[in-house]
Amino acid sequence: MKIIYTLIILAFLNLCFTAKLMTQEIEVLDSTIIENTFWNSKSVRISTVPVLLIAAGGGSWGIRKDVRAFRNRYLPTFRYHYDDYLQYAPVATVLGLNAAGVKGKHKMGRALVSYAFSAAIMAAVVNTVKYTAKVERPDGSTRNSFPSGHTANSFMNATFLHKEYGQFQSPLYSVGAFTAATATAVGRELNNRHWISDVLAGAGIGILSTELGYVVADKIFKDHGEHIKLRNNPLPVTLHPSFLELRLGYAKGLSKDLTQRSEDLFAKSGFNFGLEGAYFFSRYIGLGGEFAFSSFPMNDDNLSFNDADVPLVSDGHYTQPMGIRYIHAGPYFSLPLPKNWFITGKLGAGTASGAQGEIILRIKENYQELFRTNELPYYRYKPQRAFSWSAGFGVQKQIKRNVGIKAFVSYFNSDNDFQMDVIDQINPDGTYAFKNVGSEKVRFDNITLGLGLTAFLW
Structure with a gap:
């Protein structure tokens, strides 16, 4: 996919x-x-x-x-x-x-x-x-x-x-x-x-x-209102490196809650996409924030159900990816090096909330008329809003006066309460009623490796 x-x-x-x-x-x-x-x-x-x-x-x-x-x-x-x-x-x-x-x-x-x-x-x-x-x-x-x-x-x-x-x-x-x-x-x-x-x-x-x-x-x-093309501008590395940045990375799950909680349902890798920026008070330190989301496809190849009726009416299933979005703020750091290289860092904290996910049954053809659908949401999980924090480190190269490319690694952590529901009945109007079967806390932490495109605001 x-x-x-x-x-x-x-x-x-x-x-x-x-x-x-x-x-x-x-x-x-x-x-x-x-x-x-x-x-x-x-x-x-x-x-x-x-x-x-x-x-x-x-x-x-x-x-x-x-x-x-x-x-x-x-x-x-x-x-x-x-x-x-x-x-x-x-x-x-x-x-x-x-x-x-x-x-x-x-x-x-x-x-x-x-x-x-x-x-x-x-x-x-x-x-x-x-x-x-x-x-x-x-x-x-x-x-x-x-x-x-x-x-x-x-x-x-x-x-x-x-x-x-x-x-x-x-x-x-x-x-x-x-x-x-x-x-x-x-x-x-x-x-x-x-x-x-x-x-x-x-x-x-x-x-x-x-x-x-x-x-x-x-x-x-016509020719009015145009700027003369700038060439060979000095790179202002002595100025404050305030920036906006768009990033994309590969996310790897770390906690056993996420990757090994069950032999038949787990997530190991996904992607992270985010936008961040910071205002620097000096060459070395600033204050900024980020808005990002991560998505982890679930591995459910060996998932089995305790309900004996499931194999009777279904010939398969799939599980929606586990997604979480977060907004963080905190200090940002930058250390200028020779030849327009930078070492960057950040530490942020804020809030994270998850997207609802479902385990969906593929209904057999001879039961589709009874259920009035060919796919039935059987199990539902929803991570609740929770405190989260992140830290990151990057190596950045300034390639133009206002443009940089960054290779980064970042860590994210949150402990979310997951509410879990199972389908209880199908209402006459075709909607579904679920009943709660409990909740548990899941440590949602991962490490992301990726690239960022930086626009410096010198």
Whole structure:
């Protein structure tokens, strides 16, 4: 499952980012070198990637339910709504960098005019199509699914950051921007709010909206409001290394409660995704925080049931991943080394809460009419909110004036009370009633190894 989702995410990101970089490279070539043909025209260059994505949205229409079934198989109760906030991360980064004195391609006034035109175009297209097509959402809540507004907004914002800082300062800004946009698009699917066709089309609309917004602004401002390209800027390692950082890592369970509590149900590895930042009072120490979540697929290959009726009505089962999210705050540390290397550290504490998980039975075909379903939640567990803490260590390399890459290791610990329920009855309206069968405290600790993309706020 993780391999497949990783390939989907990387392919999606690679398509957007690689094509955008190709567009960037073409734009800086001398116009006298490029033959003035249709395929080399600016209209083709700015529309190729969006058209491909929108076409992919249409082409995936026939498999959208298959993709949703894949999601329902492994993450049916995924409810981490980071996508509601992450969609704004690229535009917040542009505003934050500008406020911190980091120059982008254009002065802020011109950049905001470009953004305003982009947002107006995106909103008009998305809402017109939404309320004309009237496609039902996967969760059945409304009929305004196609295209995804969150995804269109996130890719519009990502292209904004790409054009202002990725083309002017470093391509790594573009990497971070499109990574955040891709994570937003994936979140819309995992939260069962959109089909794959919705997010692909939304991505294309978002990118094209920003490109058109800049075309309009360029016509208005022409050569006014542009910054001169900065070259060979000194790296200000003597300044306070305040930062924002996006990270992704491999999480390994440590406690016996998590990995060896039972021979037939346990979790050993998963992934961690988070956003953190800190304000430094000096070169060495600052105060910051992080918001992150971890997900651990459960190994239930040898799980057996005490209820003798289970094998009679079911021909298999699966267990939803164990997920936990947390928010921490505390001191951050940085030790500058020669050649723009840093040793970093952090210590944080806060609160952690878990996502409800279920053990789900696959009902045999001859019993599906009786139960009115082909999958039945048999056992449910819910970790309660608890105090948690974390500590981390990293080795960081500053590769541009405002960009760094970090390899890190972090430790997380919380002791959560798990409430456990078993199905008691199926109500006439098709809902389920559960009865409590007890609770127990589970030590949820793990170590994460991963990489972070850092934006310094010098």
